[in-house]
Amino acid sequence: MTENSKKQTEIAELGEFGLIQHLTEHLTLQNSSSEKGVGDDACVLEPGNRKVVVSTDMFTEGVHFNLMYFPLKHLGYKCVIGAISDILAMNAVPTQILVSIGISAKFSVEAIDELYSGISLACQNYGVDLVGGDTTSSMTGLVINVTAIGNEEENELIYRDGAQNNDLLCVTGDLGGAYMGLQLLERENEVYKVNQQMTPQFEGFDYILQRQLKPEARSDVKGLLKELEVKPSSMIDISDGLSSEVIHLCKQSNKGCKLFEETIPMDDQTKRMAEELSINPLVAALNGGEDFELLFTVPIDQHDKLKNNPNITIIGHMTDPKEGVRLVTTGGSEVALTAQGWNESNAE
């Protein structure tokens, strides 16, 4: 918990409906497709002739976040980013979110306000309306579920299943930063638990901390690709780590792929922190997750439009499915790519 100097109001003082009113009274709607927001049994949307896309994501305390070092405002922001990233991965425009929160008695109204200020900021930054939700109590920790809604014309949507043989595999931004930021926060938290006089050593690692604590969604990529006159054949966002997303694309498109280790974009801070902690940076990029970059495939004849673009890196190409999903290491050997789900990554 990060706010201990200010006044703390118990949620029971407001009651459930008082809390909901308190949290929603300042909401204004910015999208024309948001006809009716919070305040009725359901929100009402008017998508016009466009397709509606919907995705939902759950975030649970102790699994997705540790409140010892994750400020509630940042948490609210990040949960929205994670949800709208799925809409962006359809090449659609995110327009609305609905947010359910389960809160235990330890949270004050001020704490929930912090959470909502992050949610509101993300809504504002991405032009998204908060149109509904549910506020309930939880016997244990904090749970947040964000349902994100977007829309787009049919021929603009990009699915996971459209990749073709020889298509180039591309990724935006850089990978592994969010994971190394998390490792840094965990390390400093361990130090702090032993000695609360120690000041955390974060210097020189602002980028990877930001990647973990205040990530952004790639809402710019849609326009970028339009400008380049490139239409991807398939797309997915990177929330669970590059490995599992590549495997998803291959599986859904019924293709294999060759991914080249040396081309995987990583920031210097990511590599430096990995070195400090004796972690192979490749593990951060492949299995780390939460980078919220976009992974997509494009026909090979689009190569010249993409090469040298500072926002996009070509990291491999699609193959016949019988060739499998392969990682070509810097040393030149080939290994099968494997995915980590949350069972492994959160086992600790």
Place this chain on the structure above:
Amino acid sequence: MTENSKKQTEIAELGEFGLIQHLTEHLTLQNSSSEKGVGDDACVLEPGNRKVVVSTDMFTEGVHFNLMYFPLKHLGYKCVIGAISDILAMNAVPTQILVSIGISAKFSVEAIDELYSGISLACQNYGVDLVGGDTTSSMTGLVINVTAIGNEEENELIYRDGAQNNDLLCVTGDLGGAYMGLQLLERENEVYKVNQQMTPQFEGFDYILQRQLKPEARSDVKGLLKELEVKPSSMIDISDGLSSEVIHLCKQSNKGCKLFEETIPMDDQTKRMAEELSINPLVAALNGGEDFELLFTVPIDQHDKLKNNPNITIIGHMTDPKEGVRLVTTGGSEVALTAQGWNESNAE
């Protein structure tokens, strides 16, 4: 936990993606508006020229359900009912749901299958497609979030804010049954905790048990009202108890109301169980919740169309807002209606 005789498979054996595939591989889509279901970053909906309505509900272990006596299949069913009831309260047709679950290590694959079999059954019974979701781990108990989507033509939608002075206040079915069913289950659970040889005493209370353990949503009311040629001026579903729903309607419509105690419909089993437990049955109806009946207002000139209808009871009428939200007791005295949120009702 209800399934202890069958084989138990640890979720780690399947992994996250294996579990998702296992849970979704048999899904088929029944609605033409469901263009693409699970398997991509988001589902894709084609609502045609109709408005899209969306609602979301969170259910947490220990608050909304006790797994000591709540079978997982029934739980899955009930969570879907609770979510689509909100869509029905807009007078819209429920068409899709997205389900997020947070599960702790104590759950086996077979347990999650049970939960999903209830979700599937509800989808089947109500013609709804499961088009997406999120499956994640939880450090503590089970959390379920259901986002329900529906659609309808604009002039068919009914909001909470349309009630007029003198409109009749009507309710479907009967109230308080789900609450008294819960009290019965709680009593038998306490007995069982003390002496595990005792068989639970449920005889003669099948209706209130069903109201708690396998509630249904009033998807029939839309057709019923059409048949009667009645269009409500406002509508809301009863999930938190009659009191708070009446207060919501009054507040959103900026009206007062007079609610007559003696007209509130209650089943004999509800009254008998209340008597056995020395609870005022009125409390069950006003504050109990989870009945998933519909509360609506109609212009007073529609009185003859509704009177004596076995599915609908007139329980009061709307007034000028300055008259307040009043309950007229059987004894003839008048009291202000107050609402209970979860802070009070779940304080125990």
